[in-house]
Amino acid sequence: MxxxxxxxxxxxxxxxxxxxxxxxxxxxxxxxxxxxxxxxxxxxxxxxxxxxxxxxxxxxxxxxxxxxxxxxxxxxxxxxxxxxxxxxxxxxxxxxxxxxxxxxxxxxxxxxxxxxxxxxxxxxxxxxxxxxxxxxxxxxxxxxxxxxxxxxxMSNDITLDENDKKILYHLSIGTKTKNMIEHISLSLPGIENRKRQLKVIFGVERQNDQALITEARNRGFI
Known part of the structure; x- marks a missing residue:
């Protein structure tokens, strides 16, 4: 032994x-x-x-x-x-x-x-x-x-890059968009643009950040 x-x-x-x-x-x-x-x-x-x-x-x-x-x-x-x-x-x-x-x-x-x-x-x-x-x-x-x-x-067919995933994660823990530049290698306008694109990808383009968080969580990204 x-x-x-x-x-x-x-x-x-x-x-x-x-x-x-x-x-x-x-x-x-x-x-x-x-x-x-x-x-x-x-x-x-x-x-x-x-x-x-x-x-x-x-x-x-x-x-x-x-x-x-x-x-x-x-x-x-x-x-x-x-x-x-x-x-x-x-x-x-x-x-x-x-x-x-x-x-x-x-x-x-x-x-x-x-x-x-x-x-x-x-x-x-x-x-x-x-x-x-x-x-x-x-x-x-x-x-x-x-x-x-x-x-x-694994079952999700949406492909996101690392910055997209970080944006979703920080939204989910309550990080303000203006503070995300401390954690993500993008400018503030770049982060805001990515966030708009994410809302389109997840089908919540006319809704608020909470709707994006909810949909991303339902799909297993956060």
């Missing part, structure tokens, strides 16, 4: 304690789980980089949203996933997040291509055991809500 080394990065201590208690208590036939933890972006980054010089974690569990400290730019588990792909490509990556929206999940699938994605409300003893077994033998592993989001996006 060989050790299965797992790193969990989550800013909620109780969540990681739960993962550790459950996973180290499961009787896997071929593995004995040892779970290491990190509760900040910085600590997680350090442990991922250090593992490249010694041993690579078999699996890295990542939360998407990590608490930002001080005045700095907030970092995400998605960034850590991109880093891990570069420095420890042999490690398998699984996201464990409360996010179940199509935009966020499909963005992570594109940038990181993880071996799994679990929505936290669907995580329990059985799903954790199934995740480990699937990821080690025949990845990927998705919980039901993640799979629905992925299929919803």
């Amino acid at each position: 060989r050790p299965l080394n797992i790193l969990a990065i989550d800013d909620h201590e109780m969540t990681m304690i739960g993962y550790k208690y459950i996973l180290e208590g499961i009787d896997f036939k071929e593995y004995k789980v040892h779970l290491d933890t990190a509760n900040t972006f910085e600590l997680g980054k350090a442990k991922i980089e250090a593992s490249a010089n010694s041993f690579a974690y078999d699996i890295i569990l990542l939360d998407v949203q990590l608490t930002a400290f001080g005045e700095g730019v907030p970092h995400t588990g998605e960034e850590l996933g991109v880093l891990a792909r570069k420095v420890v490509p042999e490690s398998k990556i699984v996201f464990m997040s409360s996010f179940s929206d199509s935009y966020r999940i499909n963005s992570i699938l594109k940038t990181v291509n993880p071996e799994g994605y679990m929505v936290k409300t669907e995580i329990d003893n059985k799903s954790l055991e199934a995740m480990i077994t699937t990821v080690m033998y025949s990845p990927p592993y998705y919980t039901q809500k993640a799979l629905v989001a992925i299929r919803k996006k």
